[in-house]
Amino acid sequence: MPLLVMKFGGTSVADLARIANAAEKVRREVERGYDVIVIVSAMAGKTNELVGWVEQTSPFFDAREYDAVVSSGENVTAGLMALRLQEMGIPARSWQGWQVPLLTTSAHSAARIEEIPRANIDRKFAEGMKVAVVAGFQGVSREGRITTLGRGGSDTTAVAFAAAFDAERCDIYTDVDGVYTTDPRIESKARKLDRIAYEEMLELASLGAKVLQTRSVELAMRYKVKLRVLSSFEDNDETSGTLVCAEEDIVESKVVAGVAYSRDEAKMTLISVADRPGIAAAIFGPLAEAGVNVDMIVQNIAEEGRTDVTFSCPVGQVKHAERAVMAAREKGTIQFSELVADTDVAKVSVVGIGMRSHAGVAARMFSALAAEGINIKVITTSEIKISVLIDRKYMELAVQALHDAFELDKAA
Numbered sequence: 001m002p003l004l005v006m007k008f009g010g011t012s013v014a015d016l017a018r019i020a021n022a023a024e025k026v027r028r029e030v031e032r033g034y035d036v037i038v039i040v041s042a043m044a045g046k047t048n049e050l051v052g053w054v055e056q057t058s059p060f061f062d063a064r065e066y067d068a069v070v071s072s073g074e075n076v077t078a079g080l081m082a083l084r085l086q087e088m089g090i091p092a093r094s095w096q097g098w099q100v101p102l103l104t105t106s107a108h109s110a111a112r113i114e115e116i117p118r119a120n121i122d123r124k125f126a127e128g129m130k131v132a133v134v135a136g137f138q139g140v141s142r143e144g145r146i147t148t149l150g151r152g153g154s155d156t157t158a159v160a161f162a163a164a165f166d167a168e169r170c171d172i173y174t175d176v177d178g179v180y181t182t183d184p185r186i187e188s189k190a191r192k193l194d195r196i197a198y199e200e201m202l203e204l205a206s207l208g209a210k211v212l213q214t215r216s217v218e219l220a221m222r223y224k225v226k227l228r229v230l231s232s233f234e235d236n237d238e239t240s241g242t243l244v245c246a247e248e249d250i251v252e253s254k255v256v257a258g259v260a261y262s263r264d265e266a267k268m269t270l271i272s273v274a275d276r277p278g279i280a281a282a283i284f285g286p287l288a289e290a291g292v293n294v295d296m297i298v299q300n301i302a303e304e305g306r307t308d309v310t311f312s313c314p315v316g317q318v319k320h321a322e323r324a325v326m327a328a329r330e331k332g333t334i335q336f337s338e339l340v341a342d343t344d345v346a347k348v349s350v351v352g353i354g355m356r357s358h359a360g361v362a363a364r365m366f367s368a369l370a371a372e373g374i375n376i377k378v379i380t381t382s383e384i385k386i387s388v389l390i391d392r393k394y395m396e397l398a399v400q401a402l403h404d405a406f407e408l409d410k411a412a
């Protein structure tokens with residue numbers, strides 16, 4: 001039997017009616033002759049609620065218990081989806097991550113998938129089951145504890161299953177009808193892309209475009225999974241949505257493919273750090289150990305042996321970062337006069353494979369921001385992206401200005 005993976009995100013399973021709507025889409029594929037693995041997210045808002053409960057109970061929580069709690073939203077939707085399909089006369093069964101088992105590292109709250117043994121699900125398909133419904137986002141470590149794959153992780157569950165089961169395609173059903181040049185909720189002129197290269201999608205995702213989890217794109221690229229993003233609220237056909245594919249499979253392309261943003265960033269500056277060899281390691285080692293995802297880093301030129309070191313991280317990790325840095329100062333491994341946190345910043349980025357061979361993208365980006373009077377606080381670049389840190393209140397404006405500056409509303 002040919003096999004499809006269909007993933008439904010939170011808004012697509014937000015209530016019983018939406019689950020029924022998603023189940024209809026599954027039925028259509030079963031009628032076309034597919035065996036289907038359905039991956040479900042928790043109902044919209046559920047994971048946030050669970051995270052909130054954990055944080056209220058324990059500010060510096062034990063990540064194993066965090067995973068035990070926040071993985072539970074998907075258990076509900078997986079069971080309900082299987083029940084709904086059974087009601088429609090379709091042989092279906094649900095699996096939680098540990099039952100598959102979807103084996104992961106033990107990096108709780110950000111675990112990586114190591115292996116998906118096929119035997120249990122294959123046996124059921126062989127017995128006549130048509131649909132396996134798998135709870136997204138969760139797995140089990142070799143120690144036997146429940147793990148989660150990081151926010152948005154159901155996308156990664158879906159792609160990993162598509163790779164493990166040689167699926168014909170992995171369809172990601174969500175609340176937009178594809179990948180756009182930027183978030184259509186921020187820029188109404190955003191244009192839907194028919195195709196986007198894995199590399200560009202990877203950058204957009206890692207820079208904040210949450211339509212796909214970064215890791216899912218990485219896996220799709222590595223295992224050449226045909227990955228499609230489409231709407232769960234529309235009627236679709238073979239050409240619907242956006243196909244994430246190899247660069248060679250794209251005919252038209254622009255220098256800049258899209259604009260991404262990340263709203264909840266923070267900028268932290270250690271003032272007057274005693275500059276000496278090893279200082280960066282002394283600062284960023286403890287931050288890494290505390291699980292802080294440091295993104296941009298700037299170290300100023302030292303004067304009289306003192307310098308300022310600035311880094312950015314997700315705003316939700318500021319407390320952890322402060323704690324780690326202060327502990328290092330108490331131990332005497334780093335010396336500085338002050339730690340200043342700016343929690344009102346956002347990151348805006350432009351991404352495009354064309355930047356490899358075109359100069360002038362940075363200049364165009366900076367002048368578009370300058371024309372709006374937006375001050376740039378930190379800049380980083382790579383081969384195919386440029387990111388800036390700015391005041392959060394200008395984020396929408398910056399996205400729109402850049403979308404205009406690179407004429408992303410117009411087809412290539």
Ligand code: ADP
Pocket residue numbers: 008009010011012041152173174175176178179180181182183184185208209210211212258
């Ligand atoms: P799901 O719950 O289905 O996983 P997400 O909320 O995680 O859905 O992702 C879909 C959302 O991603 C859209 O509603 C949209 O606001 C946002 N988004 C951000 N950037 C883009 C983009 N470039 N193209 C499409 N959607 C985007």
Ligand code: ASP
Pocket residue numbers: 009010041042047048073136137150151152153154155
């Ligand atoms: N429910 C999880 C989250 O909100 C995983 C997902 O939806 O992809 O992050």
Ligand code: MG
Pocket residue numbers: 009152155210211212213
């Ligand atoms: Mg998502």
